[in-house]
Amino acid sequence: MSIENLKTFDPFAEADEDTGDTKQSQNYIHIRIQQRNGRKTLTTVQGLPKKFDQKKILKVIKKKFACNGTIVTDSEMGEVIQLQGDQRKDVQEFLVDKKEGLELDAKTIKVHGF
Template identity: 60%
Template sequence: MNIYTSSLSIATSLPVSYQAKYMVELEFQVPTTFDPFAEANDNSAAAGGKEYVHIRIQQRNGKKSLTTVQGLKKEFSYDKILKDLKKEFCCNGTVVQDKELGKVIQLQGDQRKNVSNFLVKAAIVKKDQIKLHGFLKNWAWRSGVQCI
């Protein structure tokens, strides 16, 4: 019996009548590697017209973390948005230019909830266009923000 097979049929030395009555065929899925940036790089989502803003958390040393905001429209001034975010949340941050992802805003600490609320209040994006990535907290499902 191999645990990595895609489907597994359970067969024992029991008589056929017992096998038909009590045995069930189980299907297992092989675990695949998960890429959290796969949706962001997918061009088919952009063709659908629904652009998402991805807010992620990355763990640094120990308790330290970094919040990244990616997917804002190019017509916005990232520097002005960053300046307001830093002032509002009393944290440091920067704008990073990435080859594949474009401009990405980075903030110190876990600012996912704050950034999400700020972007909606400032009418930069709508609530249904925000995707939060990382570990799920209780506030996420109560506030109606889509989490991955």
């Protein structure tokens, strides 16, 4: 009796072409809410495709939803859009909207929060 599988498996490692493992090619857009102080909240949007200009998206969102926002560069997450208030549903509808939004697929958007 021979044992063929002596390699250790790291579930968090990136898949490569040598082993033949397929890599998850679908990147998700995460919309999260964070509690600040009191009733104040902060909405973060991360994982937007690189083909979109985040400064222009932020400008449109700020005007459309009457909230303030900024772009923060994070070492792990890349560029993250931060918005004041609970804007989760509004941002999700904006990203999916075909007329005035970005026309993204609703399956690629994950909304987190309480």
